[in-house]
Amino acid sequence: MASYWNRLKEGCPTYRFVIWWVxxxxxxxxxxxxxxxxxxxxxxxxxxxxxxIIKQIFMRKYDITDPLQVGANxxxxxxxxxxxxxxxxxxxxxxxxxxxxxxIIGIFCASFGGKFLNLYYSFRWWDVVLHLxxxxxxxxxxxxxxxxxxxxxxxxxxxSMVLMAAVGFSFLASTGWELFEFTFDQIATKSAAAAGDIxxxxxxxxxxxxxxxxxxxxxxxxxxxxxxxxxxxxxxADTVLNTVGAVISFIFLKIFPYRHRGKNDxxxxxxxxxxxxxSR
Numbered sequence: 001m002a003s004y005w006n007r008l009k010e011g012c013p014t015y016r017f018v019i020w021w022v023x024x025x026x027x028x029x030x031x032x033x034x035x036x037x038x039x040x041x042x043x044x045x046x047x048x049x050x051x052x053i054i055k056q057i058f059m060r061k062y063d064i065t066d067p068l069q070v071g072a073n074x075x076x077x078x079x080x081x082x083x084x085x086x087x088x089x090x091x092x093x094x095x096x097x098x099x100x101x102x103x104i105i106g107i108f109c110a111s112f113g114g115k116f117l118n119l120y121y122s123f124r125w126w127d128v129v130l131h132l133x134x135x136x137x138x139x140x141x142x143x144x145x146x147x148x149x150x151x152x153x154x155x156x157x158x159x160s161m162v163l164m165a166a167v168g169f170s171f172l173a174s175t176g177w178e179l180f181e182f183t184f185d186q187i188a189t190k191s192a193a194a195a196g197d198i199x200x201x202x203x204x205x206x207x208x209x210x211x212x213x214x215x216x217x218x219x220x221x222x223x224x225x226x227x228x229x230x231x232x233x234x235x236x237a238d239t240v241l242n243t244v245g246a247v248i249s250f251i252f253l254k255i256f257p258y259r260h261r262g263k264n265d266x267x268x269x270x271x272x273x274x275x276x277x278x279s280r
Contacts, residue, residue, distance in 0.1 A: 007084050012097035019101065020077065023108045027074045030116040034070060037062030057117070065188045066115065072184075073111035077104045094148035102137055106130070124216035131238045135174055135245030139253065142169025147259045147266060156267040159260045167250050174242040178235060 037060070080100035083092040110130055113119045119126040143166040150157055209230045212218040220233035221241075259266055 004084060008081065011084065012080070016097060016101060020104055023104050023112075024074065024077050026112055027070060027077065027108065030112050031067050031070045031074060033057060034062045034067035034116065038064045038067060060118070065184070069115055069184060070111050073107050076107050079103065089152065091145065091148045091152045094151040095144055099141060099144050103141070106134060106137060110134075121212065121215040121217045124219060127217075127234075128221060128237070128241060131241035132245045134177075135170055135242030136249035137245075138170035138173040138242075139166045139246050139249035141173070142166035143253055143257075143259070145169060150266050150270065154270050156270050159257050159267075162260070163250060163253055163257070166253065167246055170242070170246040170249070174239070174246075178238065 041061075077100075080095065080097050083090075083095055086093045114126060114130065143162065146157070146162040146165045146169075150162075209218070209227060212230075220230065221237035222233055224230045224233045258264060
């Protein structure tokens with residue numbers, strides 16, 4: 001256990017831990033507020049316009065899906081510490097801690113901002129911006145994972161292959177997120193069906209036009225042409241935005257592959273070590 005704590009200290013500066021715990025504390029706050037609200041079953045179905053965000057937090061009516069979704073996302077804020085528990089031969093052990101900083105910010109914006117503060121419905125472009133940035137960020141995460149494999153195996157790799165793996169990871173993560181939302185909605189909707197109340201159904205995929213009517217969320221990125229096609233627009237818009245973000249990040253890394261350039265060039269580092277071992 002002592003070696004584990006040493007790894008955490010060596011792999012992550014103190015200020016980064018402080019930043020992480022600020023976001024985690026806010027997520028814990030959201031979890032408990034939602035959980036207590038769901039247990040009590042009190043709160044207003046609609047909030048008067050002009051009500052401050054802080055007031056809205058305590059006035060809103062919560063159902064059990066709110067703390068469950070926040071809690072599930074909170075676990076994702078600890079992935080780097082979990083990775084450090086793995087043996088050294090596992091590639092995830094070699095992922096740098098800075099990756100978790102960006103992951104935490106993304107999760108916080110999606111879960112605390114989007115779900116808990118309800119910005120998905122009160123701010124028209126919240127979901128759009130998150131998916132555009134998220135698709136791009138996942139390319140960088142994929143790039144770091146590919147580099148982690150290089151660090152573990154101490155081998156060189158063609159930059160083009162690393163970038164292809166990074167883009168592939170982005171699409172896998174984007175699809176996985178949609179599957180997570182779909183699964184969450186399925187579970188929540190079954191309990192709503194038992195109660196005979198569609199307003200209690202899970203809406204992670206924003207499939208319910210009835211919930212969106214009267215809010216900025218009713219305006220979709222693409223024109224559905226018919227109300228029946230409205231639910232399709234959210235998932236397809238997410239897919240398009242994830243793809244655009246991924247392409248932008250791919251172009252950036254194609255121009256500036258920061259782990260394969262200058263003093264940080266992994267290929268040069270491992271080529272040199274390979275030459276030394278051969279000479280011996």
